[in-house]
Amino acid sequence: MAQLQNDVFLRALLRQPTPYTPIWIMRQAGRYLPEYNKTRSQAGSFLSLCKNPDLATEVTLQPLARFNLDAAILFSDILTIPDAMGLGLYFADGEGPKFERPLREEKQIQLLSAIEPEDQLKYVTDAVRSIKSALADRLPLIGFSGSPFTLACYMIEGKGGTDFHRVKKMAYERPDLFNKILQVTSASVIAYLNAQISAGADAVMIFDTWGGSLTSKAFKQFSQNNLTQICSSLTREVDGTVIPRVVFTKGGGQWLESLAETGADALGLDWSTDIATARSRVGDRVGLQGNMDPAILLTNPDVIQKEVGEILMGFGEGSGHVFNLGHGVSQFTPPENVLALVEAVHDQSPRYHR
C-alpha cells in the first residue's frame, strides 16, 4: 500500500496528532452539485449510477475537484445488500428508497442467506478499485454499509422514515425471526466491508440511520450487538496500516457511552448532540465525527464561519475530531457555501492542534 499524500482524516479518526481538523461531508457527491446531476441524468437513474463503476468513480471525484476535502467516500447506496438478496431496490420519484418485495412472510425470512460481495456486489468492489486508482493515493477512500438494524428496517417495512411498527412488532413478538434477519445481514455487512477493504478502502463507516427509533434496551439488543460483532470481524490492518471504523447511529446521542464500546474507532454525531458534551462523555475512548446542522449550509458564509468556530471550540484542543455535517448535505445547498465551510474548517482549526 502506497503512502497517502494526505492521511490527516485517518489519523484524526485514530486520535493521533494532526496539523488541522480534517473535513469531509456526508453525501458530498450529491444533488447540490450541477455536475453530479449531469452525470446522473446521463446514467438514467441513481441506481444505474451506483452500478456503473466508471460513473461512480466520476461522481466520487467531483466534490474533490471543487473543495479541499480530506477524504473521498465511495459513491453507492446503503441498501445494496438487501438488493443483492433479491428484495428489489427502487427509487420512486421524490421519495426515498423502497423495496419491491419487502419481507412479509416467515418463509421469505427463512430463505435469506448472506451475500457474497465479490459475486453479487462486484459493481461495488469494482468501483472501490476504480476510485482508488483515480485517487492515485492523494486522499483516503471511505467504504461504507448500512447497519444490520437499519437494513432490517428497510427490508421489513419496504421503505424508511416510518414509525417502524412492522419492524418492532416482529422484534418484540418474534425475536427469533427478527434475529435471523439481523444475523444474515450482519454476516453480509462483514463480508461486504471486508471486500471493500480488500479492494482498497482506507476506512469504513457503518450508517445506523434508524437505530435512534428504538428504546435504549432494544437498541442494545437489536442494533448495538450487531455493530459490535461487525467491528470485531473487520480486517484491522492492511500492510501494517490500521483501517479505522466509524459507527454513526443517527438519534443515538443518548447512547454514546455504549456506542464507544462497540469497537468503533470513532463515532458519528448528529447535530442534536453538543460536541463538547460528547467529548467529555467519550472522547478519551473514541474519535468524534460531526456535527454541523446541514441547515446551516442554506444560510451564508458569515453564519457558516461562526458555526464552524463554535463546533471547533466545542471539541477543543487536540486530535480526534473529523469535521462533518450531522447528516447528509441538502440538495438545496449552494456549492459556494460548501466551499466556505471547508475553508472555515481549514482556516480556523490549526489553533487547536499546536
Added chain:
Amino acid sequence: MAQLQNDVFLRALLRQPTPYTPIWIMRQAGRYLPEYNKTRSQAGSFLSLCKNPDLATEVTLQPLARFNLDAAILFSDILTIPDAMGLGLYFADGEGPKFERPLREEKQIQLLSAIEPEDQLKYVTDAVRSIKSALADRLPLIGFSGSPFTLACYMIEGKGGTDFHRVKKMAYERPDLFNKILQVTSASVIAYLNAQISAGADAVMIFDTWGGSLTSKAFKQFSQNNLTQICSSLTREVDGTVIPRVVFTKGGGQWLESLAETGADALGLDWSTDIATARSRVGDRVGLQGNMDPAILLTNPDVIQKEVGEILMGFGEGSGHVFNLGHGVSQFTPPENVLALVEAVHDQSPRYHR
C-alpha cells in the same frame, strides 16, 4: 372547585404520595377506537370534530368508558392557534396537518398578532367547560397546546415532519423575524392555556413535538426560552389547587436537565430515553411522564405486561411517575391491548408506592 374523586394523576405530577402509578395515553381518544371513528365520520372530519364542543366531549369520554384511565385530555389539535391566526389549517387524506397559507413573506409575519382565546378559540374553551361538566369531577382534565417552536415549524413549513430547512434558515439568518413569530405564538399559548385553566382544565401540557430537530444551543434559544416564559406566565393555582404543567419535547432526552429548569412540574419522555437514567438525572426536581414505545401495543398482553414491569421498575419506588406512551397511540392498536396496559400498570404499580 369541587374535590376530584380521583386526583392520583395530579398528585403524581407534583411528586406527592399516591397509592399506585396513574396512567393516561397520548391520543387516547383516537382512531384505534371504533366508536371514535363512528363519531368522527358523523362529524365529517377531524377538524369538525374539534370545533364541535358536544362531539369533542363525546370522544373525550369514549376511552374513559372502556379503560380505567386516571385522566381525561381535551380533544383538540395542537394547531388551533395558527388556524385562529388565519393560516388555514387542513388535513389532507392520510397525511398530517397542513396550512393553506404558510408564512413565506416578511409582511405576513409583521402582521401576525396574538390570538384572544375566548373570542377566536371559544370552541376550545366551550369544549373544556362541556367536558368538565360531563366528567362531574370523577377525573382530572388535561388542557394542552403546541409549543411556540413547534407551532412556528408548521406555520413556516406549512406541514410537519420535514427537515425544517425553511424554519432553520429563517432562525439562523433572520432571528429577528423568527423571534417575532415565537413572541406572538408564546403570547397566544399563554392566553390559550390560561383560558383553558379558567374554563376548568386541572393540568396543562405543552407539546414540543419538533424541538428535538434543533441543535442543543438552538433548542435553548428557540424553544426552551419560550417554554420557560410560558411556565412563568401560567395561572399557578385555582381555588387553592395547584395546576401542574407538563412539558414534552419529543427527541429532547439529551436536554432533560435543561428542561427541568423551565418551571415544568413534570417532563414528558419519549421511549428513546431510559426512564431509570432520566430519574437519576432530574427526578429530584420534576415528575416524569412516559414512556412505553407505542409499538409495544401492537404485540400482545404478555409482551405488554413485561414491558410495563420494566418501566415501573426502571422508575423505581416512590411518587413522581405518570405512566404513558412515549408518543401517541397508533391507530392500528387493538383496544384490548390498551385494556391490558392499563390493568398492568394498576396491578403492578402499588408495590412501588408503599
